[in-house]
Amino acid sequence: MYKYDEYDQRIVNERVAQFRDQTRRYLAGELGEDEFKPLRLQNGLYIQRYAPMLRVAVPYGLLGSAQIRKLAHIARTYDKGYAHVSTRQNFQFNWPELKNVPDILAELAEVEMHAIQTSGNCIRNVTTDQFAGIAPDETVDPRPLAEIIRQCSTFHPEFALLPRKFKIAVTGAREDRAVLQMHDVGLELFRNPAGELRIKVWVGGGLGRTPILGSVLHEELPWQHILTYIEAIVRVYNLHGRRDNSYKARIKILVKALGIEEFKRQVEAEWAFQKEGPNTVTQAELDRVARNFTAPDYAALADADAGFEAKLAEEKGFANWVKRNVHAHKQPGYRAVTLSLKVTGIAPGDITDRQLDIVADLADKYSFGELRTSHEQNIILSDVKLGDLYALWQEARAAGLATPNIGLITDIICCPGGSFCDLANAKSIPIAESIQRLFDDLDYQHDIGDIELNISGCMNSCGHHHVGHIGVLGVDKNESEWYQVSIGGKQGNDASLGDVIGPSFAADEVAGVVKRLIDVYLENRTPEERFIDTVRRIGHVPFKARVYADRQPGKQKVEA
C-alpha cells in the first residue's frame, strides 16, 4: 500500500474543495455545460444514460481494507448498493447524484482516495502489473516509478488539456500483464547486464476505432530520466496531436502520421532541452517513494503445507478453485488469490456493498488487510498463507466470491455497455450472461481451459475486445444492436489484435457463435494447446467456415 504524506493529503483535500466549488457554480448556472465537462471528467464523472457515473482511482489496483469499507459505505449511502470494477482496475459507481459527488470525494479523501484524472483528455492514472511486488517473475517492482510518474502527472500544468486521453502503463516482470503495447506510453523496466535499472519505452499503442500496438521509442532509457523523457513525448503530442477530430486525436495517430523515426527525432530534440532538468529523479527520491509502499510483515514459511495438500486431494471443488484462482507468490508459503466477480447472472465486475464488507474482512483476516483489483475485473487478496487457503475458500464461497473460473470462458471481460453507457452501440452485459449460461458446466469450462473473452459495447473498446482471444463488439446496424466477433487477439508479450470473422450477429446468436468457435478448437487442439494457440496454428478459415456454414444472411440464424 502507498501511504500518503501530508502533501499528498493536502493536494487531494484541495481538489475536493476545488471540485465542490465547480459543482456549485455549475448547479447555480454560472458554469456552462461545455465548460463543466472537462472539469467533471477529470474528476472521473461522466453523465451517463440514466445517471452520472463516478470512476474512483485505484492506483496500481492496490487497496486496503479501510478503503474497501469506505467504498462499501459509498455504495450503500450514495448508490444502489453496488460498485463495479473497471477494466483499468478502478472502481465505478453507476448511480450517484451530481450534487452528492463533492461529498463522496470528501469521504474518499478520508481514506487516501480520489477520482483525479480517471477520465478526460489528460494523463490518466498510471497502471501496472496487478501482481506488482508479489509476482515471482518480477525483476523490478514497478510501483515506485509508477508513483513518481503519477505524482508528476497529477495536475501537470502543461498537460491538463491534451488532444485526447493519455494512458501510461509500467511493468517490471518477464510476462507483460499490464498490456504495455495497448497504451499511449508503455514502460518496461529491466536490469541491464551491469545491473542498472533501464526502461524500454513503447509509444503509440491504443485500441478504439483504430487499434494499433505500440512501437519501441527507446530501447534503454536510464530510469533517472523517466519524467523528462515522458514530458518530452507529451509536449510533442500536446503541440502537434490532432485536435480537429477526436477519432484521430490519440498519440498513436500522430506517431503513425509522422512515422516512428520522425516522431523519435522530435522527441529527442525536445528532450535535449529538458534532460537533467529539475524533474530528473534521484536515487534518494526513488528510495523515499519505495518506502511509502509498505510491505506486509511476512512470516518465514516453508513453501508447502500438509493440511493444504490433504484438502487438495480430498475436495475436488477446492482443487478446482486452487487450480484457477490461486497464483504463485514470490514469498515462500504465500499465494495470491483471485475472488471472482464473474458469477452468471451478475454483470462482470459488479460487487455489492455487503460483499465489499466481506472482502474487507477476508483481507483483514487472511491478507494483511491488503487487496487488489485486476484488469480482468476481479479482486485479488495479495498475500494469503498456504495454510489459510482452505478456510478462505469456504468463507469466500459462502459469499458468492469463489467461482473457480479465473482465466476460463466465463471469466468474461465486459464493459458496462448499453445498460449504462451513453456511448454504447449495443448492450454488452446480457451478451456476457448468455455466454456464461451456455458454458455454465464447470467441467466443460475446465476442459476448454485458458481463454480470454472480451466484450465492448462500442468502438471505444473499454472491454478491450481487440485483444480478446475471442472479441465481441457491439455495432449499430439500422438502429438495432448487432455484434461483430473477432478471434486471434491476445495481450501479453506476444500481443496481437484480433481479426473479425465476418458479418455481424444478432444478440441471441452470439453465444451460439462462441460455442461453434469452441467446438472447432476442441476438435483440432493438440493436448497442450490453448484456444489462442490453435487459432494461431490452423488459422481463421476453419472457424469461419463452421460459424457461417448454414448461415444465409438475414435468414438462418446461428443456433446454439
Next chain:
Amino acid sequence: MSNLIKLQNGTATIVAEDAWQIVRVPVGEVEVKKQAGKVVLFKLTGAESATPEQVAATVVPAGKVLLPLSVFLARRAEFASRLAAGEVGVWLETHELVETLVAAQAELNVFPLIAVFIERFADGRAYSMASLLRSRYGFKGELRALGDVLRDQLFFMKRCGFDAFDIRADRSAEDALASLQDFSEPYQGATVIEQPLWRRHAR
C-alpha cells in the same frame, strides 16, 4: 470595465487601464470545416492564419499595439522604430508555432508583451507555448492569455508562465482571482515553481 488580471510579484490584481490595442486582421472568407456534421473547432498546427491580402489590409493604429504574428512577420520593417520604442507586442494563435516567431526574431525581449489567443478554452496547446516562451526562449515580459480565458484554467496557465489573463468578457474577473490559488504545493516542477515538491521540501 477591464477584465484583465495581472500577476505582479505573486499578487494578482485587476488592472483598470490597459494601453495595449489588440490588432486583428480584417475578417475574410471564413471556411467552415465540418466533421460528421459538426463544426470543427480547432485549427491544426501549421494552418494559415490569414491570407496575404488580409495581412496587407490590416489597419495598425498609433500607440501600443499587439500585432497578429502574421502581420508582424510580413510587415515588420514598418514597425522597426516602434519596436525599438517598446510599443509593439505580438500575439499568436494556438495553431501557430512559437518557433516561427523565434526564427524571425530571436531575441524575444524586444517585446514588452506577447499574447496567446485561445479560441477554445479546451485547447491546451497554449500551455506548452507559454512554457516554451518562458523556459526555452527566455521571454521575461508580460505573457498574456486572450480569448476564451476562464477561471478554472488559470492555475495551470499561471504555472506555465502566463502572468496576465484577459478573462472572457461575460465572466467576473473578481471571482476568477480565487482560482489562481487552487493548489498550494504542486507535485511537479514546471515553468513557474521549477523544482518538484520533493526538492522543495523534505518529504
